[in-house]
Amino acid sequence: MRIMRSKELPEELRDRIVARHRSGQGYKKMSAALKVPKAGRPAKLSYRGRRALVREVNKNPKITVAELQRCRREMGESCSKSTITAAIHQSGLYGRVARRKPLLSARHMKAHLKDSKMVINKILWSDETKIELFGLNSKRYVWRKPGTAHHLSNTVSTVKHGGGSIMLWGCFSAAGTGRLVAIEGKMNAAKYRDILDINLLQSALGRRFTFQQDNDPKHTAKITKEWLHNNGITVLNWPANSSDLNPIEDLWDIVKRKLRDARPNTLDELKAAIEASWASITPQQCHRLITAMPRRIEAVISAKRIPDQVLSA
Structure with a gap:
């Protein structure tokens, strides 16, 4: 100055x-x-104005600069968007793209908690997943010397379009894994019903169970509902945006980790490695995943701070 x-x-x-x-x-x-x-040049934004901006941003991280500008104008202090941005930056706050996360409402969380308190050992969990041949090895770390990045031993093989993939349907319970099915061709409601017809009851091994599936249109199609009804199968009410809470997702992760060690090079090798990986999963592993469900859902509810009156309604 x-x-x-x-x-x-x-x-x-x-x-x-x-x-x-x-x-x-x-x-x-x-x-x-x-x-x-x-x-x-006199400051365009007063000290009090800067503090007010920071309070607004801390209270509502999604507020826009235009909204902040309008708030300051209503308080009798007009300033440009760049001035507002600079003031916020001085407080250590910066605009970043928000991470995407499935929306879980209070109603969804209440439903999750209620379902988790059921007799979870009697639920048969199911889902589909796709495993790409070379996608398994697309990101691996190697120890190497400078200048040797392109040596054959320091690279992983890739082919155009990933070298093919296998779509799978599987199920499991606290007692262990059920059938694992490689899906040929395009998956539709009719094919899904056939998979259930051949594999679902056999996977239960005569035990009474409640069947879990997500809300994919193939799962809720009329022919699927008719088959489930005709076979006397009770379906677990699965709230929306719940795929990340399905314990079979953890089971798929176990399979894929084992496949990275196997490093298959053809689709036949991939299929064989998948079957071996699935067969190696123990009932103890399955039981641990199932018994962790209530704790996981409680953690989600705690993180969201759902009021007690909502959960007791």
Whole structure:
């Protein structure tokens, strides 16, 4: 900051300013002692205004700069968007793209908690997944010396379009894994019904069970519902946006980790490795995944801070 331009000051005052400056006195003290205002553009945003902006952003991280600008204008302090952005940056806050996450409403969470308190050992969990041949090895870490990135031993094989893939349907319970089916061709409601007809009851091994499936249109199609009804199968009410809470997702992760070690190079090798990986999963692993369900759902509810009155309604 500089003292007001010299041409606007009397010569005697200018001399006093120069003398104080040469003696090492700072601008702030000079301004106070000589009653001369410091020059420079006045701040467009007051200290109180900056604090108000930070409060608004902390209260509502999704608020836009335009909305903040309108708020300041309503408070009688107009300023540009760049001024607002700079003020927020000075407080250590920066605009970033929000991470995408399935929306779980209070109703959804209440449904999750209710279902988790059922006799979970009697639920047969199911889902589909797709495993690409070379997608398994698309990202691997290697120890190597500088300049050897393209040596054969330091690379992984890739082919156009991933080298093919296998779509799978599987199920499991606390007692262990059920049938695993490689799906040929395009999956539709009729094919899904046939998979259930051949594999579902056999996977239960005569035990009574409640069947879990998500809300995919193939699962809720009329012919699927008719088959489930005709076979006397009770279906677990599965709330929307729940795929990340299905324990079979963890089972698929176990399979895929084992496949990375197997490193298959053809679809036949991939299919054989998948079957071996599925067969190696123990009942103890399945039981641990199932018994962890209530804790996982409780954690989701705690993180969302759902009021007690909502859960007790």
